[in-house]
């Protein structure tokens with residue numbers, strides 16, 4: 001990686017998926033980085049040399065850059081020498097759907113002791129207009145000389161390091177040319193075009209990109225439902241549709257809907273932002289409704305196939321919102337587990353990396369350490385996360401473990417004809433079901 005000229009003293013507030021990756025990557029680019037978090041166990045883990053989140057490549061990146069990376073709980077220490085502060089704290093939805101910015105404001109309040117500070121840069125996903133409010137808050141706390149910029153993040157969990165170091169573009173929303181140039185310098189070594197614009201537009205780019213990706217997913221899931229009703233196969237439909245270069249093949253994977261810490265929250269926040277501005281956004285509302293329906297529909301279809309779920313044992317395969325992460329936030333599996341339990345099923349779950357969860361609905365499920373344990377004597381199985389382990393599993397052997405091999409593949413991971421040959425009744429999303437042949 002090229003060394004930047006000059007290297008900056010950077011402080012990152014928030015050691016979550018965005019902040020920790022940004023901190024490690026800025027260290028990789030040659031900057032001296034302090035990462036501050038409010039969770040003592042997170043900072044203790046980092047001091048002990050372990051990485052508190054599962055993100056491929058991150059542990060190696062942190063290990064390689066320990067000399068340039070510092071971790072602290074202490075906000076005062078974190079800002080004392082900082083030249084640039086990145087705000088990477090979470091902005092969870094409030095009951096109203098609006099983003100809760102209290103953690104952002106706590107960071108801004110902590111900056112008054114930052115005597116070397118040149119710029120504050122927002123990476124947290126925030127409503128459009130936040131930049132103007134932060135500017136006023138900085139001015140009011142004697143930091144009128146400090147520049148402000150928005151630098152939204154487009155990294156996806158599970159490939160965040162790669163996305164950060166090799167992005168499609170770097171979006172910079174800047175108050176002025178000085179801070180725009182500073183951000184370009186900070187990214188020296190990242191080979192991507194810098195799109196420089198005003199702060200409000202940069203804030204809008206982030207929300208637009210996530211909402212459009214979510215729209216593509218919900219649209220695909222709607223077409224999948226139509227495929228089920230008409231006998232078409234969604235995988236063939238999306239493959240051929242996505243070959244049109246104007247549409248592209250990405251985010252057209254039918255399934256249980258989108259989860260995670262971003263799409264559900266950001267789509268609701270954009271709808272709330274529109275409402276606050278006096279606009280309805282029926283298209284986005286439909287995207288959200290379709291997504292809410294997907295996991296519930298899967299349970300209804302499975303119940304129909306089994307003639308009811310009461311007293312049945314169902315193996316829930318995969319818990320995290322997508323493979324390659326241990327993140328359970330807004331995972332469709334949580335809704336599925338709740339619905340299965342509410343219908344009277346006994347739920348056994350398996351996931352290779354999901355944490356142990358002691359709250360409902362997980363507290364009422366049995367967690368199995370291995371796939372075969374989850375499937376033993378089960379009446380049905382439901383794939384909720386497309387882990388490679390499931391694609392590569394010995395499904396011939398798995399069929400012998402189950403009471404009656406009924407499989408609902410919520411991620412269209414497996415081949416229907418092959419599953420029928422192995423003796424399964426196999427349901428998936430947007431593809432014709434195949435049923436076990438009578439012996």
Ligand code: UGA
Nearest residue numbers: 153154155156157251252253255257258259260262321322
């Ligand atoms: C998403 C965006 O992809 C990133 O660009 C963005 O930076 C990030 O949110 C953020 O705002 O921080 P992420 O939430 O990590 O990243 O996950 P994705 O890989 O985008 O997947 C989101 C959900 O959509 C998953 O539940 C996935 O299973 C689902 N999905 C994705 C589908 O159901 N179908 C698809 O075709 C693609």
